[in-house]
Amino acid sequence: MNIKCLTLGPLKTNCYIIEVDQGTIIIDPAYNADLIQKEIGNNKILTILITHYHFDHIGALKELETYYHVKAQDFKKIKNMIVIPTKGHSLDSLTFYFPQEKIMFCGDFLFKNTFGRTDLPGGNNKQMLDSLEKISKYPLDTVLYPGHGEKTTLSLELSNFPEYKDYLLK
Numbered sequence: 125m126n127i128k129c130l131t132l133g134p135l136k137t138n139c140y141i142i143e144v145d146q147g148t149i150i151i152d153p154a155y156n157a158d159l160i161q162k163e164i165g166n167n168k169i170l171t172i173l174i175t176h177y178h179f180d181h182i183g184a185l186k187e188l189e190t191y192y193h194v195k196a197q198d199f200k201k202i203k204n205m206i207v208i209p210t211k212g213h214s215l216d217s218l219t220f221y222f223p224q225e226k227i228m229f230c231g232d233f234l235f236k237n238t239f240g241r242t243d244l245p246g247g248n249n250k251q252m253l254d255s256l257e258k259i260s261k262y263p264l265d266t267v268l269y270p271g272h273g274e275k276t277t278l279s280l281e282l283s284n285f286p287e288y289k290d291y292l293l294k
C-alpha cells in the first residue's frame with residue numbers, strides 16, 4: 125500500500141492519501157482541497173474516509189465529495205478493510221484497519237506516546253478505556269497512522285497503556 129501524508133490546516137491534521145488495488149482513498153480531508161486534488165492527479169477516488177467529524181478533519185470534505193462525485197464512508201467500495209469503532213475521543217471515532225498490511229488509521233484515538241483528548245463533547249474516559257482494551261487484541265506489529273503527529277506501532281502504545289489507564293481511571 126502506498127501511503128502519502130499531507131499535514132494540513134492550523135491544527136496540523138494528517139490527511140492520508142492511500143493507494144489500494146481498486147483505486148485511491150482519501151482519509152480525513154482536513155483542509156486545502158486544491159492541494160489534495162493536486163496530489164491525487166488523475167487517480168480514481170473510491171471514497172473518502174473520515175475517522176471522526178471534528179472540524180479539523182473535514183475542512184475539505186464537501187468540496188472533494190462534489191469534485192470526485194463520491195460519498196464519504198462508502199465502506200463497501202474497499203476490500204479487506206475492517207472498521208473498528210473506537211469511542212472515547214468522540215462518539216463517532218472509527219479506526220480503519222487493513223489486516224493484510226497490518227496498518228490502522230486511528231484518527232484522534234491514539235497518537236505516538238499519548239491518546240486523544242476525552243474532555244471534548246462526546247469524549248468519555250470509560251469509552252476510551254474500552255477502546256484501548258479492544259485495540260490491544262490486534263497484532264503487535266500493526267503500524268498506527270494517527271490524525272496528528274508521527275506514526276507509531278501498537279506494541280509501543282501497548283507499553284504505554286498502563287500509564288494511560290491510570291490517568292483515565294482517576
Ligand SMILES: [Zn+2]
Pocket residue numbers: 176178213214232
Ligand atoms: Zn478530534
